Amino acid sequence: MNTMEKLKIISICLFSIFSGCENIEKQNGAKTSNSKIDSIGQVHLDKNDEVGLKIHTDFKCTPCNINAVVKFENNFNNLNEELITEFLCTFDSLCKMNVEYSEYSNEMLFRFLDKYPDQYLVNMMNRHLLKTQAYIFQVLSEPVNDEYDVDTLINRITNCQVEGFDEIKMKTIKALGK
Secondary structure, three states: OHHHHHHHHHHHHHHHHHHHHHHHHHHHHOOOOOOOOOOOOOOOHHHHHOOOOOEEEOOOOOOOHHHHHHHHHOOHHHOOOHHHHHHHHHOOOHHOOOHHHHHHHHHHHHHHHHHHHHHHHHOOOHHHHHHHHHHHHHHHHHOOOOOOOOHHHHHHHHHHOOOHHHHEEEEEEHHHHH
């Protein structure tokens, strides 16, 4: 058997396997991922994970971006994963000297944690936030005002029904001071 025949057989086998897996996934109700290739050949994946979020793999964080905080506040009652990630990505230790940004983002973070603790936990696991997580916990340990009761926030985080986020829960509770 020559190389071309071997490749043909392998291709047929792989096609059969992958098309069979796709049908099994659809039968089992599994979510599949979609990908797009732009005009310069970059692949952009939108992957639906088990909690139903769309994760954009080509997302870029912009530290201290007060416009993202404004957009987050303006859409606060209609938040989606992209707005949340864009907002949480603005947190960075470089922003400490920007008083306007720091106070505004701190206030919005506590408001978000108070109203949407489940979304907070889920979005804190976004891979784009790995660099900002530590600073977000630091911000939570240093509230700029006492509008939100820390014990109430801790109870909301503790009582979240989202599974698999115990580490983020514990770090958040520790940051809040208990």
